[in-house]
Every structure is written in structure tokens, then in C-alpha cells.
Amino acid sequence: MENRLKDLREAAGWSQGELARRLGVSRQTINAVETDKYDPSLPLALRLARLFGVAVPEIFIDRWEPES
Amino acid sequence: MSRETARPNYRKLLIQLGVGAVFGAVMGFGLSTMMLPQLETVGGAGAFALASVGMLYAVMGLFIGFGLVFPALGAKMLNVVDRDDLADQRAILTGSAVCCTALGLALLMLALSGPQGHISGVLAAGALASALILSVVVSVLQWKLYDELMRGISMEASAFMAAILFPAVSLWAVLAHLGRTGPIDPLGLIALLAGSMLLGSIMAAGRRGLLLPA
Numbered sequence: 001m002e003n004r005l006k007d008l009r010e011a012a013g014w015s016q017g018e019l020a021r022r023l024g025v026s027r028q029t030i031n032a033v034e035t036d037k038y039d040p041s042l043p044l045a046l047r048l049a050r051l052f053g054v055a056v057p058e059i060f061i062d063r064w065e066p067e068s
Numbered sequence: 069m070s071r072e073t074a075r076p077n078y079r080k081l082l083i084q085l086g087v088g089a090v091f092g093a094v095m096g097f098g099l100s101t102m103m104l105p106q107l108e109t110v111g112g113a114g115a116f117a118l119a120s121v122g123m124l125y126a127v128m129g130l131f132i133g134f135g136l137v138f139p140a141l142g143a144k145m146l147n148v149v150d151r152d153d154l155a156d157q158r159a160i161l162t163g164s165a166v167c168c169t170a171l172g173l174a175l176l177m178l179a180l181s182g183p184q185g186h187i188s189g190v191l192a193a194g195a196l197a198s199a200l201i202l203s204v205v206v207s208v209l210q211w212k213l214y215d216e217l218m219r220g221i222s223m224e225a226s227a228f229m230a231a232i233l234f235p236a237v238s239l240w241a242v243l244a245h246l247g248r249t250g251p252i253d254p255l256g257l258i259a260l261l262a263g264s265m266l267l268g269s270i271m272a273a274g275r276r277g278l279l280l281p282a
Contacts, residue, residue, distance in 0.1 A: 016149075017149070017152060017153060017156070024215070025215040025216065025217070026156070026157070026215050026217060026218065027149065027153055027156070028217060028218075028276075028278055029215050029216065029217040029218075031277065032217055032276045032277050032278070035277050037275070037276045037277040038217055038220075038276050038277075040216070041216050044216060
């Protein structure tokens with residue numbers, strides 16, 4: 001899923017390792033999310049949103065539209 | 069929206085490929101010159117396949133272990149960002165190194181054992197049983213150290229392994245049943261199991277981008 005994680009992380013001045021440590025996950029997890037190779041679990045998405053002070057949809061972009 | 073990814077470190081990738089090529093060449097040369105005659109008398113193609121897979125595991129384990137003992141070199145050889153990243157993953161990598169080396173050596177011993185083998189069958193069977201028990205214990209202990217990505221990759225690797233094994237073993241069994249090929253060779257079957265586990269892990273890790281240069 002497309003996301004703004006890298007932008008938010010860089011704006012905070014954190015490395016992937018620093019963000020990983022704050023969230024209690026591995027650096028590979030942050031890298032995999034940033035490169036769209038892994039969609040995080042809901043708890044991790046919520047933790048990311050809390051850490052950056054934004055809502056989950058402001059980090060992850062879902063282009064799905066309901067059928068009318 | 070971030071669509072830009074960090075530029076891969078191709079210099080590091082070249083070092084990794086170069087070291088891998090040297091290890092592979094040494095391994096292939098060793099296998100073909102030193103062990104091939106012995107393997108032919110022990111069990112033919114199955115024994116050779118098992119020895120090849122065993123050597124792959126052993127070399128991988130030793131490669132990771134070397135990187136952990138010499139972190140400055142390990143940070144360049146292994147797919148980590150730097151020494152800090154290597155230190156963060158030390159516990160998990162140590163378990164992987166120990167299990168891969170133990171399993172690899174046990175498979176090699178098994179390939180060289182048997183009625184006409186050069187290693188006692190009881191010793192080889194004991195080594196494999198010990199390596200498998202060690203792998204299970206380490207996996208259970210390491211599960212707590214894994215984060216959600218690693219747990220997902222671990223389960224995906226098992227799914228890939230099953231997806232490889234089911235058709236491969238079924239096809240082999242069908243052909244053997246129809247008399248189109250020989251019966252399932254015990255050492256070949258173990259080689260297939262161990263090989264598909266390795267292939268499944270590589271596929272699962274590659275799918276999540278873990279094989280790209282850090």
C-alpha cells in the first residue's frame with residue numbers, strides 16, 4: 001500500500017533504525033513498509049499514527065472506492 | 069506521498085556477490101574433487117544432492133557466523149546497513165548461524181553415511197536428530213525476538229515450502245508408481261525437504277525486499 005512514511009520519518013529527522021527502535025520493530029520492517037513491500041498490522045499502523053500525531057489515512061493511501 | 073526509495077548500495081552488493089562467488093567456487097571444487105567419489109559409492113545422485121544442500125546450509129551458517137565474529141567485515145558481507153544494525157540483529161543471526169551450520173554438517177554427514185559410507189550411520193542419524201531438535205528449540209526461543217515482519221516471513225516461507233514440496237513429491241511418486249522413474253530415494257527426499265525449506269525462505273524474504281542491498 002502506498003504511504004507517506006518516509007516523508008514523515010525524514011521530517012521528524014529520524015533514521016529507519018531510530019524509528020524502528022521507537023516502535024519496537026526491526027529496521028527491515030520500516031524499510032519494507034516504506035518501499036511498499038509490506039503492509040503493517042493494524043496495531044503497528046495505529047502506533048505509527050500516534051507517533052507522528054496524524055490519522056492512519058494520512059500515512060497510508062488506499063485508493064479503493066466503494067461501488068455506487 | 070513518498071514514492072522515492074533509497075538508492076541501493078551497489079558497491080556493497082558487488083562485495084556480497086564476490087564473496088559469495090568465491091565461497092561457491094571453493095564449495096563446488098571441494099564437493100566435486102574431494103567428496104564426489106565417496107558420494108558415488110554411498111548413494112549416487114541422492115547423496116550428491118544431499119551433500120550439496122548440506123554444504124549450502126553449512127557455508128551460509130559459517131558466512132553469517134564469520135560476519136558476527138568480525139562485525140566490521142560482517143557489516144559489509146551481510147545484508148545489514150551498518151555495525152549497529154548488525155548488533156541489533158545479533159541474537160537472531162547467531163541462532164541462524166548455529167542452526168544452519170549444525171543442519172548443514174548433519175546433512176553432509178548423512179550423505180557420507182550408509183552401508184558403504186565413510187561415516188557411521190548411527191552417528192549421522194544422531195547428528196541430524198540433534199540438529200533438528202536444536203533448530204526447533206532455537207526457533208521457539210527466537211519467535212519472541214521476531215517482530216511482525218519476521219513472523220510473517222517465517223510463516224510465508226513454510227507456505228512456499230509446502231507449495232514446492234507437494235507437487236514435486238507427488239510427481240515423483242506418480243512417476244515411480246507408473247514405473248517411469250526409480251522409487252523415492254531417502255537421501256534425495258531429505259535433500260528435497262531441506263532444499264525446499266531454503267528456497268521457500270529465499271522466496272519469502274525476496275518478496276519483502278530483504279534480499280535487496282541494504
